[in-house]
Amino acid sequence: MTVVNACTRDGRGGSPTAVVIDDSTLGDDERQAIVRAAGTSHAAFIDTSSRGAPVVRFFTTAGELTNCGHGTVAAQAVQLQRSGASHHRGQQSTGGRTFATTAVRRPDGIEVWFDQGIIKLQDCASGESGSIVAALGLKPHDVTGDLRVASPGTPRLLVPVRDRRTLLSIQPNHDRLAADCRRLGYLGCFVYALTPTGTKATARMFAPAIGVDEDIVNANSTGCLAAHLLDTGHAGRIEVHQGDALGRPSSVCATAVRDRDGIRTRIGGSASTSGFGHRDGAWQFWRSSKAQ
Structure with a gap:
């Protein structure tokens, strides 16, 4: 091992x-x-x-x-x-x-890219989003846009917040969040804050429903975010910084393109x-x- x-x-x-x-x-x-x-x-x-x-x-x-x-x-x-x-x-x-x-192989490790496949996107019902936002410990004014469900095979919720400070201040009720995610069939919640350019973001992934209160890094959700951005008129590429709240700085890149089958993404990251x-x-x- x-x-x-x-x-x-x-x-x-x-x-x-x-x-x-x-x-x-x-x-x-x-x-x-x-x-x-x-x-x-x-x-x-x-x-x-x-x-x-x-x-x-x-x-x-x-x-x-x-x-x-x-x-x-x-x-x-x-x-x-x-x-x-x-x-x-x-x-x-x-x-x-x-x-x-x-x-x-690169000087600072091994760079890996892989094809994530088709990402399915849909809007989150307003009646569901309020419960999730509250379980995350957020107020409605902390959220800057609509929550979206994204699935590369397993659905998760994409939650946009206003800035990095708001993101780092989140203290979820893990038991409540786990119960809500299980009830709604979500892997977890990918909470993110975009930079003004829209090509970089910081994010945190909360997935207590699968036994991971907070994931240091969630690469598949970065691909989901790239797909969402392309679907809403932005550039289909993103670099996401994660893990800062846990003292493990991490980075994932993703690109998204649309073809006749839907939005297809590719994910890249390095291993030390x-x-x-x-x-x-x-x-x-x-x-x-x-x-x-």
Whole structure:
């Protein structure tokens, strides 16, 4: 098992993410236990035995995720590291979808880009948004536009706030937010503040419904934001800074284009090579769980 700092900013910070070369004899409860033992919010499990694109599954302590953006960055970085190559163009299979990936060694780590696919967008019903805003600890005047539901496979809510100060001051009621998100079928809430240019933003991701009160970085939601911006007449590109509230500065880039099938996005982030290292305690936990 390897722990990677995914989606770093200038070679620092990022989200510690466990990456495991999967064992087909593991059960899902054991995979969740590995996440707990690793002490990370997420883990990527790579099945390298398939003849086609490697199958990658993602878990938190609460269960399996349909997909995970920063987990994909971590998984692709580990695969490039294992290969010893300087760059790689390949594919990954996750959640029943196979998509293109690129990984390149850079001076400050490994840069990864992947095709997120089609993003589905819809407006949030006004009766639902009030409850969510209150659970986030926000006042109606803190929100600067309509809330939108965005889904690259799993729906989440995009919540625009007026400025970075408002964003960093948020103190959600996690129990209430988790209950609302479960009731409405949302992964969580991606709260963001755009800069005046509209091509950069700061953001925080709250996902207590899946066992992550606050995510250090959520790459898939950055892709969702790029799709929303394109859909509302803005440039279809964005760089989002995340993790500052947790002392883990992180960065994700995304681009969006519209084709005949809808709005399609591509996500990029870097993994710090200094983050590579084995977690012996978690490895021993895995071995003991196998023995039992």
